[in-house]
Every structure is written in C-alpha cells, then in structure tokens.
Amino acid sequence: MVQPRFRSRSLRRVHRRTPTGDNVIHYERRKPGKPQCRDCGKYLIGVARGIVAQIKKLSKTQKRPERPYGGVLCSGCMRKVMVQKAKGMVKQDG
Amino acid sequence: MVKVGEIALKIAGRDAGQLCAVVDVVDDKFVLVDGLTRRKKCNLIHLEFLGSQAKIKKGAKTEEVRKALKEAGFDFKEPKEGEARDKKQKPVKIRKSLQKHLDKPEESKLDNKKESKIKKVVKKKTSSKKE
Numbered sequence: 001m002v003q004p005r006f007r008s009r010s011l012r013r014v015h016r017r018t019p020t021g022d023n024v025i026h027y028e029r030r031k032p033g034k035p036q037c038r039d040c041g042k043y044l045i046g047v048a049r050g051i052v053a054q055i056k057k058l059s060k061t062q063k064r065p066e067r068p069y070g071g072v073l074c075s076g077c078m079r080k081v082m083v084q085k086a087k088g089m090v091k092q093d094g
Numbered sequence: 095m096v097k098v099g100e101i102a103l104k105i106a107g108r109d110a111g112q113l114c115a116v117v118d119v120v121d122d123k124f125v126l127v128d129g130l131t132r133r134k135k136c137n138l139i140h141l142e143f144l145g146s147q148a149k150i151k152k153g154a155k156t157e158e159v160r161k162a163l164k165e166a167g168f169d170f171k172e173p174k175e176g177e178a179r180d181k182k183q184k185p186v187k188i189r190k191s192l193q194k195h196l197d198k199p200e201e202s203k204l205d206n207k208k209e210s211k212i213k214k215v216v217k218k219k220t221s222s223k224k225e
Contacts, residue, residue, distance in 0.1 A: 068110050075106065082105035086142035089103060089113075091167060 029053075037074035047071050096125055096138065099148045101166060104131050106140040113168055114141075115148045115159050129159045130173055188216065 011027040018024055029051050035044045046065045048055050055063065064071030069078045100116045104127070114129035114136075127136040133156060148162035163170070192212050 067106075067108050078110060079105045082103065082110050083142050085111060086103040086105065086144060089168070090144050091146055 035071065037077055038072050039077040039080075040074060042074045044071065044074060095119075095122075096143075097147075098152045099150050099162070100143055101146050101148050101163065101168070102127070102141040102143045104136070104140060105142050109134070113163055113170060115150060115163060117150065117154055117159065118152055128154070128156050129163055130170060192216070 006027050010030070012030050014026045014028050016024055016026050031050055032052065034049065035047045036042065037044060048058055048063045065075075067075075067078065069081065073081065096116055096119055098116055098119065102114055102116065104110055104112050104114055109131035112130040114127045114131040116125045117128045117133070118126035120126060120135060124135050124137060125141070127134055127141070146166050148159065148166045150159055150162045154162070160172070192215075195209070195212060
C-alpha cells in the first residue's frame, strides 16, 4: 500500500531498478517550468534547470548568462533594448 | 568604413550597454574596441555607433580612450578597477590567561617554562600585526 503522503501527485514518480532487480518507485520533487524571455516568450538558453534545492547550491555565474538582463530577456530582445538605449545617447548637435 | 575613434555602444554580450571607442580596425568585419568595455576584438554587428568621434590615435591606451570619451561629452562614472581591498587588520587574539600574565606578570601563576613559550607566541602575533 502506498504511504498516504505519497498519494498526492505533487511529487513525481520515478521508476528505478535496484541492483537486486526489483522495480521500485522513487518519489522526487518536480522541476519548475522552463524560464522564458519576458518580451517574446522564447525559452531561455543557459539558465540552470532542476530541483530548486540543487540550483540554489550553484554559483551565480552557473545560474544565468553573464550579460545584462541575463536570465530575463533572450539575447535578441536584450539587443533591441540596448539599441534603444544607444538611440537615446546620440547627440543631436554633433 | 569604420574609422579609429568612432564612439559606439556595445549591444551584445557581457559588456552590452557599455560605451566604447574604436581603437584599431582589424578588417572589414572586426575592430578593436576599448573604453568602458574590456579591450576586445569586436564584430561590427555587436556595435551601435553613436555618430560622434573621440580624439584618439590608433592603438590608444584605455585611460586615453576614457579621457577622450569624456571630452566628447559622454558622462560616466569611472569603473572600479580590480584593486586589492584594504584588508582590515584583525585584532590579535590572545588567551585571557596569557593577557593577564602579560599585564601583571607578578600575580600570574604560570611557570617560567611556559613564560618563554608565551613570549614566543606573542612575538609572532604582534610582529605579523605590524606588517
């Protein structure tokens, strides 16, 4: 019989084969969803994924790209933001 | 063609959003860039030119480029260089009993043998403190 606390589906079930050959079920925490770009909704590359407790152990540089808006915007959308910034910096008088 | 001294904003990578000026032209695609960014070879696609010129020579040093950027009318804070921080000197910790011995050697109950040892320890700690 399943333990009552494992009856809910908040933990995911992983089938594992033990060294003795038994098939057992392990209960593991679910991963959070894929991080997406704030502007275009594209899935972000270079952002660490996994169980929250494991990711917290990583260093800052391992968690997200090392650029402005890293982990928030995709590289293309970040470039658009920077181009806008550049337009603001152009001097009219020369 | 891009000329030496043209001011640009870097729009890609780790230095994105930083001011820089062209220091050298490598070929029709790449330039050497310096200023608030790191001194790097950079693709022209990764630069947004601001249409103004800094008065620098080819291969100018970082400090010269930053000076020229300021003269061209761009205000910025000098980025912090990776200088070694002033290490706070920790107060030398000595055991209470030893401190008592140092303050009032007549009243202390420590032996003479121990005394010589203690003096060595204290010498070590105080000498490292001065340095």
